[in-house]
Amino acid sequence: MKFGKQLETEAEGIPSEWRPYLIQYKALKKLITKVAEEIESRGLSTSLLHECLEEDGGLSTVNDEEDESIPKIKYYFTAATAADDDASANDKGADQHDETTLDDHEQHQQEERILIKSPAVKRQRRSSTVTLVKELLTLTLEEKDRIKDAEEKEDQETKEVQEKHEKHIKTLVVELEQDDEFFKMLMEELQQAAMLQDVTTQKFQHDISDLETRMTKVAAPTQKTDMYNWRKIFSIYMDAQIFQGNAESDRTFRSVERAKKQMTWFVEQLGKSNLLNKLKSKESKSAFEQFVALNTELITMKHYQMLNQTAMRKILKKHDKRSGLTASQSFPEIVSTDALFSPKLAKMLYSTITTKLTTIIPQPEDYACPVCMSVAWRPIRLACSHVFCVRCLIKAQKKKMDSCPLCRHPTAVRSATALNLDEGLQNFLKLYFPQEIKEKKRENEREQAIEDVQAMTGKKYTEEQLMRMSQNRSDSKCNIM
Incomplete structure (x- = not known):
């Protein structure tokens, strides 16, 4: 089954209000076709780009130290602020260069003044005029050599700047408009997914706090509460290890499929022990339904996160295959998706459940x-x-x-x-x-x-x-x- 069809099938398992925030895999796939067509229209080909671009960031396969005259291809992302930053950096560098040149000139004049006024150049009176003329000639020749060396150094620096400028002029930039549209759409999809994740996380934590307040009442240590029934429920819940292993040999965090399987086992064990029918009050039964709903929602969040992560990885891989570019290596370096796809969020929410809820009723x-x-x-x-x-x-x-x-x-x-x-x-x-x-x-x-x-x-x-x-x-x- 193709991933696009698989994504639609698995999307049915998440809430309908979450589905619009999934990465639109098919729409991005259509844009990839336009990117490939645009590259062909610019006189390039996928095979050429595959040969010229390395997989480790889009650098040329030719060693720069061997021959700088051979043309090279580089693939990189730009933003609106990048040009401004480069311009300001260049202006700053030019100012620093002018300032440094001025300081060198002033320092040179200062050295001349020091040289003339220094006691080392002061001579005692000579009785011979010939000796005085020789000394003046020596000082004059040394000064001419110093000026000549400075002029040669300045000419060399000017030549190097001109060579760099000539190399920069020879750079040819090919902007890919359709590629820009592709990543613009992908960025918008990721931003919407991050917004949904933040809103859902805040709601989840609020629901846990609300359930904690309810549990404190329905499981209070009095004769008319369900404290012992809830103790057995939480004991089975911890044995189920729905999200994370409890044994010393297994502390791993469960996958979505494993979490669903363990959740099913937990509900089956409750049915076998008939604990749900033993709950005395309606408040206890309502609290149990909310407890199961929170765990189911956490599994759904993990599933939603996994679908988006897989969709982004596959669409970037398909982009590279069809276009010959290296976005799958370059894009993650620019856009950090750790907060969106990191398993730390699910671990934090599960820790909140175990810390706030299961500790309300102490276990023997x-x-x-x-x-x-x-x-x-x-x-x-x-x-x-x-x-x-x-x-x-x-x-x-x-x-x-x-x-x-x-x-x-x-x-x-x-x-x-x-x-x-x-x-x-x-x-x-x-x-x-x-x-x-x-x-x-x-x-x-x-x-x-x-x-x-x-x-x-x-x-x-x-x-x-x-x-x-x-x-x-x-x-x-x-x-x-």
Whole structure:
């Protein structure tokens, strides 16, 4: 399938209001035909230009140092301000040259005055008139030689300027009007695309801020909110890795096709877990729809950016092929498209989503004890600032452990007491993780009961026996006769 047809097909996947801002590939392709015809009408040919222009910027294939008399072809862009800048630069250079010449002349006169008045040229009175005449003749001859050297130097500089002027006159400039129309249209297309991207980015950031405000209300840590449902939704969302990998071995940013595939997987997982039907309030359901819409819009922005980037690359390549010129190398050097086609924009917007939205509801993994991997209930903050649950810390002290398991601080575990309890973190965990704390308390009570039984019976139970005892305990029912 030709790219023009492919572009029309893929354009159906972006919003209709964005389509006019895509690069008009077919219209630019028609202008390329006119450019080729104009070059032929000027007595040039595509094959000739291909042979004479190098691919690294349009320089001649002939080495300038070998023979400057051989004609060369150069392809370059000009702008309205370029001629003015060159003219001002030439005027400035001429002024500097005149000023330098005047300074040299004044310096020469000053040297003459210094030479005449210098003590080195003062002579003691001679008793002989012949000696005085010889000295005057010597000074006169030296002055004539100095003037002659200066005149020869001036003639040489004048000759070099004339040669440069003659070379400049021999330059033949061929202006391509249709080529100018081609790049004028391409520039306008890029400017419109940049304007749309700026407007869409501002709207996207505003929508994220609006959703953040809504999420703060619908997922507040109260009994009537959907905090736990939203926590599961965000957990599946992070596992989907729609835009960027989370694993240490894969931090790459996803392509458009991969992002669409992962987005589909995310929606399917939500359907399997029936989380959407578990949302209690209409506000939560509306916020979820906006959340999905923002992610879909970000994928669409990536797709739109990719289409424009591909269209520009292909149209410049076709321009070079049909005309024999080297615009694909010269044009990007003049017009910077980094801000328009850079993946940094999508990364920034995705970072905004993860920073503002997913952090509204804290995940239990972020507050887990590094030993038992459950919520660090009764959090004990050691001298090294690492946090452990009180149960794991007591076990470590019973085993005579002194150093921190994470950073190996020599006395962090041994010196920990009840004063190391982080009450602020404890209140935070109680607010956002009530179910996890309840489960943690039951687990602590079970372990304490087993330790008490072992202390009374003197028998140690294996892990398999403890699991069987726990299963029997959960299946047993208390009957009051």
